[in-house]
Amino acid sequence: MTQEQNKTIAAARRPRSKKKRDEILARTEDDQVGVQAFERGLDVIRAFASEQRPLTLSEIAEITKQPRASTRRLLGSLLRLKYAATDGQTFRLMPPVMELGYAYLSSSQFWDRVQPYMQEVMSELNESSSVGVLDLPDVVYVARAQARRIVQNMAIGVGSRVPAAVSAMGRLLLAYEPRHVVEAYLRERPLQAFTEKTIVDRDAFYAALDKGREQGWILVDEELEIGLRSLAVPLRDRSGKVIAAMNVGAVSARASADQMISKFLPVLREAANKANHALSFG
Structure with a gap:
């Protein structure tokens, strides 16, 4: 990328001036009804985040301190948008609601702050390192430090999508999602064999998620592509919430599964710890 292109991108990423922000906020005051409805809708979504389980209408109204009638209308909007589902008694968020978080992550500059640490992984291990976020049914690559070595047949770059279930980053991020989100995902996208090593048994898949969440890392061994x-490992925001994952990949001829854990994992964890610190103060 040329120096001039870098300047153009940097200029586009600069935050608006305070005067410009104030002008935008002033214009929103002309539509307070719409703004308040939007805020109440976000409150309903946040209610699920605080409980991480299906909720009844009464529970949501109580958590958000909104009238039941208003809460029912807001839930109706979420149902129409397929951001929520109901069994007639309780409501739960559905995977499409993650589009909201992905929209933020894809437009933020957080991966600019983690790029140096991916470069450290790549330089020390001579293997490519990436950062991905969950946008079900896939994990989306939002940053990458590309080694010169060829890792796989498929071309991977920023913006690439890989099925979450067979990606180390995707599987790890699923491990930190509420179980009902994973269940809804698997109902829509049943486990599929990409190789003879792919986990296709649902109980075994859940066990892999539980183990990954407990140990704080996941290794996917030839489940997406043989070789x-x-x-x-996870990346966290300042509150400790897992928002992304950082990975390192290698062909089986260069690193065994045991070597990935004994040699690669400490390097990756150290880089992720530095990245987490940068994200906390970014």
């Missing part, structure tokens, strides 16, 4: 191993 490819990938290791992932």
